[in-house]
Amino acid sequence: MNNRRVAVTGIGVVSALGHTRQAFWEALSAGRPGIAPMESIAPGALRFPNGAEVRDWDPTRYFTEKDIGLLDRFAQFGVVAAREAVADSRIDWNDRLRESTAIVTGSCTGGQTTEDEGFVNLYRNNIPRVNPLTIPRTMENAAASRISLEMGVVGPAYTVSTACSSANHAIGQAFWMVRSGSVEMAITGGSEAVFSLGFLKAWEAMRVVSPDTCRPFSKDRRGLILGEGGAMLVLEPLDAARARGTQIYGEIVGFGMSSDAFHITQPSPEGAARAIRAALADGALQAENIGYINAHGTATQANDATETAAIRKVFGAHADRLAVSSTKSMHGHTLGAAGAIEAVATLLALKHGILPPTANYTEPDPACDLDVVPNQARPAEVEYALSNSFAFGGLNAVLAFRSNR
Amino acid sequence: MSHEELTERVRQIIASTQHLPPEKVTADSTFQELGIDSLDGINILFAVESEFNINIPDDAAQNIRSVRDVIDGIAALLKEGQGGNKEPVRA
Numbered sequence: 001m002n003n004r005r006v007a008v009t010g011i012g013v014v015s016a017l018g019h020t021r022q023a024f025w026e027a028l029s030a031g032r033p034g035i036a037p038m039e040s041i042a043p044g045a046l047r048f049p050n051g052a053e054v055r056d057w058d059p060t061r062y063f064t065e066k067d068i069g070l071l072d073r074f075a076q077f078g079v080v081a082a083r084e085a086v087a088d089s090r091i092d093w094n095d096r097l098r099e100s101t102a103i104v105t106g107s108c109t110g111g112q113t114t115e116d117e118g119f120v121n122l123y124r125n126n127i128p129r130v131n132p133l134t135i136p137r138t139m140e141n142a143a144a145s146r147i148s149l150e151m152g153v154v155g156p157a158y159t160v161s162t163a164c165s166s167a168n169h170a171i172g173q174a175f176w177m178v179r180s181g182s183v184e185m186a187i188t189g190g191s192e193a194v195f196s197l198g199f200l201k202a203w204e205a206m207r208v209v210s211p212d213t214c215r216p217f218s219k220d221r222r223g224l225i226l227g228e229g230g231a232m233l234v235l236e237p238l239d240a241a242r243a244r245g246t247q248i249y250g251e252i253v254g255f256g257m258s259s260d261a262f263h264i265t266q267p268s269p270e271g272a273a274r275a276i277r278a279a280l281a282d283g284a285l286q287a288e289n290i291g292y293i294n295a296h297g298t299a300t301q302a303n304d305a306t307e308t309a310a311i312r313k314v315f316g317a318h319a320d321r322l323a324v325s326s327t328k329s330m331h332g333h334t335l336g337a338a339g340a341i342e343a344v345a346t347l348l349a350l351k352h353g354i355l356p357p358t359a360n361y362t363e364p365d366p367a368c369d370l371d372v373v374p375n376q377a378r379p380a381e382v383e384y385a386l387s388n389s390f391a392f393g394g395l396n397a398v399l400a401f402r403s404n405r
Numbered sequence: 406m407s408h409e410e411l412t413e414r415v416r417q418i419i420a421s422t423q424h425l426p427p428e429k430v431t432a433d434s435t436f437q438e439l440g441i442d443s444l445d446g447i448n449i450l451f452a453v454e455s456e457f458n459i460n461i462p463d464d465a466a467q468n469i470r471s472v473r474d475v476i477d478g479i480a481a482l483l484k485e486g487q488g489g490n491k492e493p494v495r496a
Contacts, residue, residue: 047460047462047463205447205451206447207447207450207463207466207467211463222463223463263442263444264444265443265444266442266443266444301467302443
C-alpha cells in the first residue's frame with residue numbers, strides 16, 4: 001500500500017507561555033521563559049519554589065460551570081488546545097469526515113489534581129464522601145472523550161500513557177493512521193496538569209527538580225522545572241490539505257520508538273539512539289538531512305549528557321552541524337504533554353525559519369558539547385527536524401518533521 | 406546520640422531498605438559495592454529523613470556515595486539543630 005504524505009494543518013497550544021499559539025511563539029522566539037514562583041502551592045511547602053504554570057487560567061472563559069464540574073484542569077488544557085487547532089485548520093465537518101477522524105491524546109498523570117483534592121477531603125478533612133465526578137474527571141482519556149463529544153468525532157479515539165513520552169507516542173500513532181489511509185484526519189497531542197501538592201511532593205522526593213530554573217545542557221544545570229499545559233495538532237493527507245487550500249505548517253515524515261530495557265529511571269544512550277534511528281528509517285531520511293533537533297533536554301545531569309551521547313552516536317560528524325535546543329527551558333517539562341508542546345515548537349520553528357533557543361544557558365558542559373542555540377533564537381532555513389521524548393521507564397519516541405517553506 | 410549509635414541505625418536502615426543482610430553493610434561500604442544505584446540512593450535518603458526527622462538538601466544528596474557519606478551528612482544536619490525530639494511520622 002502506498003503511504004500518504006501527512007500535513008499538519010492546525011495547531012493549538014496552552015502553556016506557561018500563554019493560552020494561544022501566537023503567545024507561545026512570541027515568547028519562544030524571544031527566548032522568554034514562563035518559569036516563575038508557583039502560585040498554586042503555598043510558598044515553603046516544597047524545596048523547589050518555581051514552576052511553569054499556565055497563568056490567569058479562568059475556565060469560565062472556555063466552559064460552562066457544569067462542564068467545569070466534569071473537566072479536570074488537564075482536560076481543559078487539552079480541549080482548549082484542540083478547539084484552537086480545529087479552528088485554525090478551518091475544518092469543514094461532515095458526517096463522513098467525523099467517522100474517519102481519529103483522536104489520539106497523551107497524558108502521564110491525567111486528573112491527579114482532582115484526585116488529590118478529593119483525597120485531602122477524605123483523609124484529612126474527614127469528609128466521608130468523594131465527588132461522584134471524580135472518576136470521569138481523573139481518567140487519562142478525559143480530554144480525548146470531551147473533544148470527541150464536542151466535535152461529534154466518532155472515529156477511533158484513545159489515549160496513550162507512557163510518562164514523558166506520552167504525547168510523542170500519541171502523535172506518532174495518529175501520524176501512522178493518517179499515512180496508512182486508515183483515517184482521513186486526526187486530532188492529536190497531549191495535556192497535563194501537574195500542580196498539586198501530593199504529586200509535587202513525590203517529584204521533590206525524586207530529587208530531580210531544580211531549586212532555581214531549568215538550564216538544559218548548561219554545566220551548572222540543577223534539574224528540571226515542572227510545567228503544565230496542552231497542545232493539539234490537526235493531521236491530514238498533504239494532498240487533501242492542498243486540495244482544500246488550507247495552510248500547511250509542515251509535514252510529519254517519520255516516527256520511531258524503542259525501549260531501553262536498562263533501568264526504570266536512568267536513561268540509556270543506546271535506547272535513545274535506537275528511537276532516533278527508527279524515526280529516520282521510518283521517514284526514509286539520512287542522518288545528514290536533519291538540521292534541527294528539539295531535544296528532550298530536561299536539564300537533569302543524567303538526561304542531557306545521555307541525550308548528547310545518543311545524538312553523537314547516531315549523527316557522527318554531522319552532530320557538529322546540527323542545531324539542538326531544549327524549549328523546556330521556557331515552557332517547563334510538561335510530562336505527558338511535552339511531545340505535543342515540543343512538536344508545536346518544532347513546526348513553528350520550521351514554518352518561521354527561526355530556531356528557538358535553549359534559554360537560561362550559562363556555561364558549556366564538555367558532556368553536552370552540541371550547538372544548543374544558547375539564549376538567542378537563530379534564523380535558519382531547516383528542511384528536516386526531529387523532536388525527542390525519552391520517558392521514565394525507558395520508553396523512547398521520536399518524531400521527524402519536514403518544513404513546507 | 407553517640408557516633409556508634411548513629412552508625413548502627415544507618416546500617417540498619419540501609420540493610421532493610423535494600424533487603425541486604427545487615428552484616429554486609431559496614432560504615433566503609435560504598436554504594437557501588439552494595440549495588441545501590443541512584444534510585445536506591447534517593448530511597449535510602451527518604452528512609453533516613455523519616456527516621457531522623459531531618460531534611461537533606463538536594464545538593465548534599467548528590468554527593469552521597471557511601472555509607473560513611475550518609476552518616477557524616479546526618480551528623481552534620483543534627484549538629485545544625487535539625488531533627489529535634491519529634492517522633493518520626495509512622496504511616
